[in-house]
Amino acid sequence: MRPLSVSPRRASAAAVVLALVGGAAACGPEDSSAKAGNTGTPQKGGTLTVLNQAAQEDFDPARLYTSGGGNVPSLVFRTLTTRNRENGAAGSKVVADLATNTGEPSENATVWTYHLKDGLKYEDGTAITSADIKYGIERSFAAELSGGAPYLRDWLIGGTDYQGPYKDKGGLDSIVTPDAKTIVFHLNKPEGEFPYLATQTSFAPVPQAKDTGTKYENHPISSGPYKVQKNENDGEHIVLVRNTYWSAKTDAERKAYPDKIDVQSGLDAAVINQRLTTGSGKDAAAVTTDTNLTAAELAKIIGDKALASRVGTGHFGYTDYIAFNPKVKPFDNPKVREAISYAINRTTVVNALGGSSLAEPATTYLPEQASFGYLAYDAFPAGKTGNAAKAKALLKEAGYPNGLTITLTHDLTKNDEQGPEVATAVQEALKAAGITVKLDGQEHSAFGEKIHSIKTEPGIFLTGWGADWPSGGPFLAPIFDGRQIVKDGWNFNNAQLDDASVNKEIDEINKLTDLTAAAERWGALDKKIGEQALTVPLVHPVYKRLYGKDIKNVVISDWTGVLDISQVSVK
Template identity: 30%
Template sequence: MTVHRRHKCFHLITALAMGASLLALSACSSGAAADPAGSAAGATPKPGGNLRVGIVGGSAKDTLDAHAPVTHPDEARAIQLYDTLASYDNDHKIQMALADTVSPSADGASWTVHLRDGLKFSDGTPITADDVVFTFKRITDPKAPMAGAAALSTLKRDALTATDARTVLFPFSAPYATFPDTVAQYTSGIVPASYDPKKPVSSGPFVLDSFTPGQQSVFVKNPHYWRAGQPYLDKVTIVDFPDDTARVNALLGGQVDAIDQLPLGQVNVVKANPAMKVLESSTGSWLPFTMRVDQAPFNDPKVREAFRLIVDRKQMVDQVLGGHGSVGNDMYSPLDACFPSDVAQRSQDIDKAKSLLAEAGKSNLSVELVTSPAAAGLVEAAQVFAQQAKAAGVTVNVKKVDPGEFYGDQYLKWNFSQDFWFTRDYLPQTAASGLSGAPYNETHWDDQEWLALVTRAQATTDEAARCGLIKQAQKIEFDRGGYIIWGFPNSVDAHSSAVIGLVPDKSGIPLTSFGFRNVWLNK
């Protein structure tokens, strides 16, 4: 896979602190060079056109809020509308975006962010340090904390300061080693101090034209976007498709130009069509089964271990993903440099699962598993698990609901369910789903030994020492956490051959990870 960096130059500057190391990030140019796949191959980007994209999921509860995306369409909208201070390249490496430097203090307890020169919102007003302060105060508002709030729990919010028009000081109550990861998350998009999520002003490549929740969103080119010459498209239309068949038919019938999460049974059909292309990316995405550790029967760690031993992971990857992915080992963030790949692979052990259930007094257990076509593979995985569980004497009653209900009032309350996650490193992922105050703590995980390790890791500036702590924390989740992580699916998307500029991307969302700013239409 060819990795295309989005800047002419990118530096990692090592700052020694207390005998350890922190990374300060900087971009060597205040401008941005486009390097999409087509131009790298010698093609010249063609401006104009309307890209129509079918995205899985969506409901009447869809949102435009920069800091509260839940579903795939929510995330796609956020990425079109809002740029972040830093971002990731196709290989999941951090690079600069609205900021041109992100630098730690000597002890790592504060970070200084410096904005690029000449940045503007879509209405032509300058993007300033005051807007950055507002954005992060909004995210961390104790009365209404947003999706990124848990990752910033040690931020001294009242001391967050704009030291000049382009510089912001982020002070923390302890060293914060992974701050650049936090500001690169798509839930940290920069908004103006006058922000109204119902009438969003954009810092990203596109501006909202219209929005019908559960149906579609239309965006037009941001005339003040900071990346020179981008986006190439005049318009992007995102269409919600809860139904896989309808989404594929829309692509094959020419109603849309691209779709995410191509059903794997349709890969060969699309490949056989000379007017279509399949885009496959290896990623760190994961589709967990979620067990609430605070509710019976999953409040017993023996039951949780038994359920992990029920799974035939290779069969799951082969049957659910059609081989388009890799086997998991009940630990997430496989692309993190600290991932404990030396932990022995857990495999199916029906006899031990039966024994553990008997010890817990849960032989012949019957449970309900709530699933939804909210992401490709969820429903199929639920059905395969239900079949595998029979061998252990467990009856799994699969309850399929639509995405609107799945992410409705009961979301995070389901006792035994599923979810989807895109690529994140370990500590940012814990802030999203693991900490007791995390916005999406679907397993209701609250383990004090684990929390102490994660807290220490977040404050540890030496990478080797931080990795040691992360590996210990991962092992605790492996042993007694609330997730069953059976595999890491490749991202398999499809598009018309007239769509140029899409490339494989480890984020798990290659169609939207760069806000379609590199894409153009050759028609």
């Protein structure tokens, strides 16, 4: 996944793909307090209100990520596979959805076969077929429907040149549907994590006869437990009601307790948290999927037992870090990068983000979750407050006995994980090691354009990365695979690392269909890359969100990091 378009902390001091996010150990009971949210048997009925900042724009499966929009899309769009809807680490597993299993690999994981369950229907009662899934994927290649996950363009044979069904009527030969319930994917390289990819909304079925192109988002044809009754102002107000043709017998993951789900967006973060705190009227049965509590709000809530019991804690694979461009002096010198790694004071960075309740110090690039392959290591142990003496010694070895002056580029958005507060904390820490840091603050859009273009990329800057699914693959490959360096476009391999041994190991891990074995290899690769001091991991964010007093059956997985509205009951 690209860095969050609405940063984790910005979207409420929160986030959207982060609505997928996390950083410590997402749990329901301890964090969300079992008493308020998990007591009593969930009952069907009622209306669930979702209060968000960011609108659920482009409500079309071709233009979305499954995780995007805080779980709302997955209420309407079922896919071949989906995430396991359980608390914490158990929720990091991929499970079957429309398909009977998570996929059958063959030919060294270059061919994946899926069989559909019996009894699958759209909101109009017609049967869902494998041809509909093929068509849904093909339309995601159309330029006018861009915005969704890019992987299939790279993974499918012929995907690079395919322009979608509106221009290329022949379709993709690498997707074969031998019968109405079977679909086979032919890949140009081994991809053991294909079952994860099959959770993304581009795998949702779309009946070709009902496709209205760019207008499809206004009323997409539902394959999930809810259908769209209303979509106003491009997702600012979406109302979902029951799809009477959905059957729980075919869907073990979505509970679909409420009769209606009312998604209201475009709201101010403080207003959302105040409404959830008060919990009057319809707000008693409300949640948010993109708005965190600030440190000040959290401090007030902790003293109120009833309110504290309604705080959910989420963790998603996301890391905030300092990035180096070794093509720019003095960062071409490994000892300079190592000196900065030793000098960093993670305690002040954590404090800048609101304290340990909202951020946890990171010494590894991979998040601290088993599914990513997390391997505990600290290549440049700086302790809690930095090791200035070691940093100075390394600077001397690097030819800077009197220190040096550098410029740190950061986002100007306040209370952002790449914002001025964190930049100032880094500045103060490096000062103790004899490094003078000048701050180069950029407006948000200009910041993104500057740091992700090879032509303008600074020597050192703040950034972050989150994974599209809970594995080391989508975390390490986009950032460190030399073949993913983009010279004329947005580039995320900031170090411009093109190490043949790293590239080869990525390929070897991708061949593995044993995801546990793959995770171990991702962790080892993280350590190998980390020792090169190409980044300085700073923190893994922690997300705290309130929910209404009538909300029951709270589930927060490590996959999304937010309360899963497919599990919520309001009665």
